[in-house]
Amino acid sequence: MNVKLSGLQSIAIITLTFVCQLSFASPAGCDLEQLNASDSSKEIEPASIEEAKANLIRCAESGNEMAVAWLMMSYLQGNPTANIEKDHNALLKFLETGASKGNTYSQDMLVKFYTDDDFLKLTDETEASARFKAYKWYYASLASKYESVRKFKKIKSLESKMSSQQISQAIAEGEAIYPQNFEKNGDSVYNKLGHKYFEGKVVEKNLKKAHEYTLKAAHYGNEYAQYRLGKHYTQGIGDANVDGPEGIRWYEKSAEQGNAYALFALGELYLNGAHVAQDIPKAIGYIEAAAEKGNSEAKVKLGEFYVNGTHVGKDAKRAFDLFLSASNTHNSQAQYYLGHCFNYGIGVEKDSTSAYSWYMKSAKAGNPDAQYSMAVAKQNGVAEANIPQSLSEAANWYSKASAQGHAKAQFNLGILYAQGGEGVEKNLYQAYKEILLSRVKHEYKEKPLASITQQMSQSELAKVGELLDSLQ
Secondary structure (H helix, E strand, C coil): CCCCCHHHHHHHHHHHHHHHCCCCCCCCCCCHHHHHCCCCCCCCCHHHHHHHHHHHHHHHHCCCHHHHHHHHHHHHHCEHHHCECCCHHHHHHHHHHHHHCCCHHHHHHHHHHCCCHHHHCCCCCCHHHHHHHHHHHHHHHHCCCCCHHHHCCCHHHHHHCCCHHHHHHHHHHHHHHCHHHHHHHCHHHHHHHHHHHHHCCCCCCCHHHHHHHHHHHHHCCCHHHHHHHHHHHHHCCCCCCCCHHHHHHHHHHHHHCCCHHHHHHHHHHHHHCCCCCCCHHHHHHHHHHHHHCCCHHHHHHHHHHHHHCCCCCCCHHHHHHHHHHHHCCCCHHHHHHHHHHHHHCCCCCCCHHHHHHHHHHHHHCCCHHHHHHHHHHHHHCEHHHCECCCHHHHHHHHHHHHHCCCHHHHHHHHHHHHHCECCECCCHHHHHHHHHHCCCCHHHHHHHHHHHHHHCCHHHHHHHHHHHHHHC
8 A cells, every 4th residue: 555654744744853952861871873774785683683672762762852752763663773664553652661661752743643544554453443543642641841742733633533522532531641731831731721621512521520620720820710710719710619719819819920801800800899898009900910911801891981071081092092993803892992982083083984883893793882873874875984774784783783782783783673674674562572672772662662553453463462572
């Protein structure tokens, strides 16, 4: 069978070249240059060949990384000097032995081999077994200081073909391989696992396990885990009961490391007096620190303060700059506020075209306020922004905003159904329902509802009666 292994051979060659540049404390007798030395013009004694083979294997099994790479190349391509034939099963077995002892280079290579279809065709591994082992070694090597496996892009495709039970088992086996690595470098892995079990997307949701992993990561100093613990304890999320002081403690630990999420969370707690005595200056300090660290929510919050002169001096230009900065991270609320700034000349010269460009970006990102603004624009048309009237598009944007609980959008959608028009079929029952269920003040509903019922047929009135009965 002619199978291309050039990609894997390149990996091994590059790794071998890199390893050869390093200085190792080789085990006694591991002169690896001698192991690879050969003179094709001279016949090599069988005893010398066997000695070279035994020495190479011994050095590799002792953990010498240069020997590991060399033996790996020998099993991949064959090595007549050491009387080693191509043997991909033997290669996997050898790497598994080293990987089980904590050799992170072997773990890294196993992940690559177990996900290479061409390589696996030359082995006895089944597809399911290879997936499981790849996932196991991926998690085992994540706690090492090797960077290459962390950029492994096939992990998602592995997860899509494995059951949550298989993934959990692979993670457990990977974690048990070399506990020392996890103790030294496992904080990001524990944080990742805590998040994975909390979400329950590829593993069965397990809030207790999620909390345990997150707690481990936090104790090892992971700022994101510390932030998440702060959130869990202050909000009673997951497996944690509400414990304000404990939540504050973890937020502060994370904030001390400069975590922008924790800084903003502390700012909001002091702003609202939740779990702590209200302290506006302290709140502003935390929120400003979070904004300086790039937190878009903090920038939006500060922008709101500067627009209204709340807790700070009124400064429209400063607000505009904060919204613009936050919009660079695709914050839909900041984009919506930028639309407002351009629409009403807040901190910037009025520009209707720019205003509706920002409204549209925000609306497409799912912001209900921006969706409402675009619906109104489409319902009436905005000549200065070159937005033609389109009742069907207006109904579409009203519907999107209404689905997110926007009261005015739902009310206006009802009015639109009551009137009908180009692209929107008149529907009195639907109009009545949308207006009735909208959360606008009751006095705004009375007149349009009365008008709609006067136009209804007996069958439509009967449906209205059923609707009202269902709401009692």
